[in-house]
Amino acid sequence: MAGNSLLDWLRASDDAALSAVLRSRPDLAVPPPPDLTVLATRAGVRASVNRACEDLDTLTLAVLEAFAVAGADTEPVTQEQIAALFGDQVPAGRLAAALDALRVRALIWGEPEIRLLPAALEVVSRYPGGLGRPAAALADSGQLAKLLADTPDAERRVLQALADGPPIGRSREPGASVVQQLISRGLLLRIDPETVELPRQVGLALRGPAPLARLVADEPTLDTINPGAERVDATAAGAVLELLRRADLLITAWSEDPPPVLRSGGLGVRELRKAARELGMEVPEAGLLVEVLVAAGLIADSEGTGSAGAGSEWVPTTQVDLWAAGGVEQRWIILARAWLELPRLPGLIGYRDDADRILAPMSDELRRPLAPRDRRRVLDALADLPPGRGVAGVDRLTRVLAWCAPRRGGRLRDELVEWTVAEATLLGIVALGALSGPGRALLASPDPAPVLSALRAALPEPVDKVLLQADLTAIAPGPLRADVAEEMAMVADVESAGGATVYRITEGSVLRALDTGRAPAELHELFATRSATPVPQGLSYLIDDVARRHGRLRAGAARSFLRADDEVLLAEVLAHPSADAWELRRIAPTVLISDLPLVTLLDVLRVAGFSPAAEAGDGSVLDLRPRGRRIPAKPRAAASRVSLPIPDDNQLTALIAAIRAGEQAATMRPSTDALRRSADGATNGRSSSSATLELLQGAARQRRSV
Incomplete structure (x- = not known):
């Protein structure tokens, strides 16, 4: 027997056993305990015991409850007595493993007579095993x-x-x-x-x-499917491209029209629904995207307060330009890591709080410091499966995780599993119920190199050609090369996105391209070189028709002016019913000026059916596309640590050596005190320095530590 108390057991334990205890309960080592007495006291603190039981599975918790039923907190029991409470429901090997898990956490100790840590009674139910108190x-x-x-x-x-x-x-x-x-x-x-x-x-x-066999339900099995690693990665790659496309759309929209910050903090329901509609997403998915972009530092509160102030809005930061300049892989890693470390629960968006108010993105109510830990727990369960193999349903995964750690996750434990899988699927970390190759690399190491390599292998090769159709659409059969994508975005509108992006070419999109200073000949050449199919005749006619009307009117700043070689056209403008509102005045047969800003004048003329072009001082076409608002990027908060780091072997060796030294000093303290009392009696009022010297000399003679 190793003693009746936990302290006696710790004193009798070797360094390997103490290392195991400190490794399984790292909170006991913070701050380093000076001796074993302090270590034993900490091990019995209720909060520490609760933390130690968080990772115990249903079977091990049932065994812990059996010790409470047997009264092991007051009298020792044997392994055979515990086994008898379960009968054949718990095999001997499983029971031994459960005892090892409890012993390594210092919740029980002793062999063959085993005692239970009294504080563990607060972990089990009030009536352990569904039984009352002994009489x-x-x-x-x-x-x-x-x-x-x-x-x-x-x-x-x-x-x-x-x-x-x-x-x-x-x-x-x-x-x-x-x-x-x-x-x-x-x-x-x-x-x-x-x-x-x-x-x-x-x-x-x-x-x-x-009598306690009913406490142990059989461990549920995880039903799996095998779509194959190649198919999983291809599906995940499509999700990655769609995620980045939607992120670009949201950033562009909020650059031009930033939504306000709610008075209570967060993003309003109306603005969230508007964003979801523009992005073609469900409202919770749009809320997740907003949360991730803010966590990545790409969008921030313009006032930096998180609540409504004077003109406080959600605005893209200058970090966006650096992020956008990176490749697909680098951009995705930033978003994926931001989600992985997000100390919030986006899954709560749309739920109602106790005051029946809808929980909004970026509101304080969504903050959960333990969310990264719980998120990783779900993903680690998927990572335990071979590549390409996934779960057949989230419900079964939920039951397995609940059995493995029933005390984890709180009241939202089961919802957390569903939310994590859905969010990871949207981000391309999970696809078809399986962890993707890039997702597996993301979890395995903080080093970005393996993630970049895995994502490059999953992404389809960029293409530089589109397929022009007779209905004035262009189909990109894969992700476009960055420069080609920029050109297509200038001259066409995205009609649908996915594995193949469909662009629609309209009069407005051609006009937009001409507004950037492109000549009609350049647009003809663009389509001729970028299309793998012949250019439809209708598209050529459209470009020529829009170009013929574009720029006949020239606008500049007077605050702004209009000029045209055709005097009749200017007369037509002046005769328009809304001309008075445009504040136009003729200063020459071919020139009109206005007090309206140039952009405003162009907009009202286009609404009236005209097609003016902006003109620079040298007569060239002026690109007036809005550049979008930006605010300075704010320093990103360091990821909060939600669990204490497990000491490594060197740290444990040094820590145990210090505890042993402290324990030795504690056992010598009574002898030192006796020496001090003896020296104090001998001094009879002599100076303290003399007494100290005599104390040290006596300790040296007796080979005692002071």
Whole structure:
């Protein structure tokens, strides 16, 4: 036996056993305990015990509950006694593994007689095993058996109902009722005028052999599917490209029209729905994208307060330009890591709080510091499967994780699994229920190189050609090369996105391209060189028609001016019913000026059916596309550590050596105190320096530490 107390067991343990305890419960080493007494005291603190039990599975927690039922906190029990409580439900090997898990966490100790840490009683239920508290009057098992044998059937049925659990019942029956008879014989205990409790000994006796077998349900199996690593990675690559496209759209939209910050913080429901509609996403998905972009530092509150101030808005930061300049791989890594380390629960977006208010993106109510830990737990379960193999359904994964760590996740434990898989799928970390190659690399190491390599292997090769159709659409059969994508975005509108992007070429999109200073000949050449199919005649006609009308009017700043070689065209402008609102004045046969800003003048003329072009001072076409707002990027907060780091072997060796030294010093302290008292008596009022010198000399003679 290693002693009756945890302290005695720790003192008798070797360095390997102490290392195992500190590795499984790293909070015990912060700050480093000066000796084993402090270590034993910390191990019995309720908060530390709760933390130590978070990773225990259902079986191990049931074994812990069995120790509570057996009263191991007051008297030692044996492994055989615990095994008898479960019968054949728990094989010997599984029971031994559960005991090792509890012992390495210092929740139990001793061999062959095992004791339970008293603080562990606060981890198990109030009525462990569904059994009541023991009654001192029923300590004699023979007497209890006789009482039960003499119990009539009606009374026994009441006892059996309480033995099945819970052991608490309500009864207001007065006089010589069934309950009253049981109370009078000590088989029931009266708690208050309306409540009775079945003593633990009675419950164990009525349950018969293996009274705790019901605590251990069979471990659920994980139904898996095998879509194949290649298919999983190809699907994930499509999700990555779609994610980045939508991120670009949101950043562009908020550059031009930033939404306001709510007075209570976050993004308003109306603005979120608008963003979801423009991005072609569900509202929760749009909320997730907003959360990730803010976490990545690409969007920020313009006032930096997180709540509505004077003109406080959600605006893209200058970090966006650096992010956009990177390749697909670098851009995705930034977003994926931001989500992985996000200390918030985007899955709560759209739910209502206790005041019946809708939870909004970026609101304080979504903050959960433990979210990164719980998120990784779900992804690690998928990472344990071979590449290309995934789960058949999230429900089964939820049940498996609940069995493996029932104390993890709180009341949102099951929802967290569903949210994590859905969010990871949207980001391309998971696809078809399996962890993608880039997602696996992302979890395995903080080094970006393996992630870049995995994503490059998954992404299809960029193409530099589109397929022009007779209906004035262009199909990109894969991700376009960056320069080609920029050209197509200038001259066409995205109609649908996915594995193949469909662009629609319209009069407005051609006009937009001409507004950037492109000549009609350049547009003809663009389509001729970038199309793998012949250019439709209708597209050529459209370009020529728009170009013929474009630029006949020339606008400049007077605040702005209009000029045209055709005097009749200017007369037509002046004769328009809205001309007075345009504040136009003729200063020459071919020149009009206006007090409206140039951009405003161009907009109103186009609404009226004209096609003016902006003109620079040298007569060239002026590109007036909005550049979008930017605010300075704010320093990103360091990822908060939600769990204490596990000490490595060198740290554990040094820590245990320091604890051993402290323990040795603590055992020598009484002798040192005696030396001090002896020296104090010998000094009889002499100076403190003399007394100190004599104390040191005495310690040297006796070879004692001071």
